[in-house]
Structure formats: C-alpha cells, structure tokens
Amino acid sequence: MLNKTRLLTPGPTPLPERVRLALAKDMIHHRKGEFHKIMNHTQEQLKLLFGTTQPVLTLSCSGSGSMTATVYSLFNPGDTVIVVNAGKFGERWGEIAKMRGLKVAEIKKEWGTAVSAEEVAHAIQENKDAKAVLVQMSETSTGVLHPIEAIAAVTRATDTLLVVDGISGVGISPCPMDKWGVDCLLTGSQKGLMLPPGLALLALSERAWKICENVKPGCFYFDLPAERKKILGKSETHFTTPVNLIVGLEESLGMLLESGLETVYRKQWALTQFCRRCADAMGLKLLAPDNYTWGITSILLPEGVDGVQVVKDCAEQYGIYLAGGQDQLKGRIVRVGHMGWVDWGDVATAMYALNQCVIARGGFSGCHDFLEQGLATYRKALQGKPGEPVDEVHD
Secondary structure, three states: OOOOOEEOOOOOOOOOHHHHHHHOOOOOOOOOHHHHHHHHHHHHHHHHHHOOOOOEEEEOOOHHHHHHHHHHHHOOOOOEEEEEEOOHHHHHHHHHHHHOOOEEEEEEOOOOOOOOHHHHHHHHHHOOOEEEEEEEOEEOOOOEEOOHHHHHHHHOOOOOEEEEEOOOOOOOOOOOHHHHOOOEEEEEOOOOOOOOOOOEEEEEOHHHHHHHOOOOOOOOOOOHHHHHHHHHHHOOOOOOOOHHHHHHHHHHHHHHHHHOHHHHHHHHHHHHHHHHHHHHHOOOEEOOOOOEOOOEEEEEOOOOOOHHHHHHHHHHHHOEEOEEOOHHHOOOEEEEEOOOOOOHHHHHHHHHHHHHHHHHOOOOOOOOOHHHHHHHHHHHHHHOOOOOOHHHOOO
C-alpha cells in the first residue's frame, strides 16, 4: 500500500508524536516518588478536563470496565435504575445493570434520536424509587449527543443520581461535572484523549461518593472507595498501574490544556460541521439530523449500497479506516470519526474516499464541489463559538 493510513474510526484514534514518545519512555515503578509526581500532576489536569474538584480515578480497563465499576460500586442488587437505551451502548448500560441484579426501567429511543429532559423527568416521576439515570453523553453507535446539561437540571433537583458515559464525549465537547451537576462521569483513553486503549477515567460527585461509601462493592477489582483512598493518600492506584499509559496521559492532557479546552471544542465542532456539510453536498443523508455528537458523523448510505463493502473499499483503496454500523444499522451506515488527533486534511481525505467508494458501489453523487462547501463551513465554524450554528456566525 502506497497510501498513508488514516484512522477515522470512533476509537481508537490516532496518536500524536508527543504522546508516542511519552509512551516509549523507560519504565518506572508505580509505588515510587517519581511516579507520584506524575500522578499528582495528572490529577490536576484531569480535574480541569472533567470540570470537578473531586478526584478522577484511573482504572486499568476499557471504557466498559468503568461502566461496570460504576454500576457495581454505586448500586446494590435490587435497586432500580433508569436506563436511556438509544443505541448499542445504552443497551450495554442495561445489560451491566441486570447482571448486577438491578431493576431496569428503560427509556427506549429510536436509534439516531436523543432523549429529552422531559422524558427523563417523566421516568423519574414514574419510578420514584430509582437511584439513578444512566445515559450516554455521546452514543457512539449512532453519533447522537444526549442533552446532558438539561437532564442534569432535572436530576439534581431530585435524589436521583445522573451517571454519564462520556467515553466518546469527554475531550470532544463540554461536560463540566460540577457546573452542570453530573454525579458520575466516565471516559476511556482511546478517543478524545489521544491514547491507546486500556485506561478508563471516572469521577464521582460529593453526593455520589456518600452513596458509594454505603454500598458493599460487588467486585474485588472494581472497588472505587479503595481507589479513592489510594489516590488521595498515596497518589497511587489500588492495583498495578498502567504506568506508560499514565505517562502518555500526562502528555496528551498537556496538549489539550496548552491549547485551551475552548479551542479544542471549537476545532471538534468545526470538524463536525465540515463532515456533515460534505455528506449533505454529496447527496447523502445523516442518521442524526439533530442532537448530534461532535466527534462522530453517522452517514446513511443509498439503497442498495452495502456499507460493509464501502468501509472495506475505503481501507483497501485509499488507506482510510472508517467504521460501519452495528446491529440493525450494519451495512446501512458509515461512521466517520473525527475526534482527537484528527484535522481538516484527514476529514477531507476521508470524505473524498467515501464519495468515490459509494459511487463505485452503485450510489449517487451530489455536487462535485462538496469539499469546497465543507471547507467553507469549517472555516466559518472556527470563527464562532463551539456549538454555535454556522448560519448564525457572522463573516
């Protein structure tokens, strides 16, 4: 293959050179002073990223591990939780909860649509014994962004916790825990944080910690009070630390914070607008026309065009690695990841490859200047505020 490989999946995402070099440093011991300094600095950085004064725990596992740690540390068997099921990972919340022995009250949404704060409020009224609402910030399987700020305004006025999976959202769009009133926020290393998979990060609010302290941990490995005791008392993790991932995390967070989170969010918003405008100009429909995440664009393919083959063609012919749909969306959509260490050149190349491969598989093409339209939208989005509609940005 002569083409440069470009990874535009919804995770893992590309690694910056600075992060790769940090990962390659010599091993140090996770119970010694040299590592304690790194861990202390990383805690300061993570609190800024999460928007919290609480400790941010670092767990050696995938994002699904942090979801499991949350459920097994915050709830007792027999407790009731409300789960927003709007995609593959909403389903996962329910599966983990049921395995813990919880009663699940489900808010089921069509894939490609977001839950509303009003629906959450109604579910809480219908399930007055519910201990928490479990929801995705960004539903990775569909590219939908749930309105976490509005949902938090509902839950913080009740005794119901708000538990948010931010695995494909943290570091990509804002979710300040303390300001909004989120009780648990978790994420993984391999998306907006520009690291390899294998590290999960999790923070609890003060009221969530009070509940956690009265729940007998359901898992030997995932014991959040023990993790908090270690990080606050010794600047260590409870079990063996993924040292190189923490060293890489310090570097990746340094990159994000050097730029400033608002700059990072503005870039992510602009890339999202770029990708969506290109798809629209190509004549393709978007799975999530409203309430869309900033790091993933899910694009519906024309009738008769196999998305599995399109994804394969993009990789083999252009070196562009995209993702397909899951479950009922398999073969029907292509998901373009544009989070972390991805820039406008990567997105432009991906959209060109996607256009060519859809045409080759019998699809249609819209106007030929879709890249020019996308770039114009990207430039305009960069001039506005993160999240501001492009048509409201003044030239």
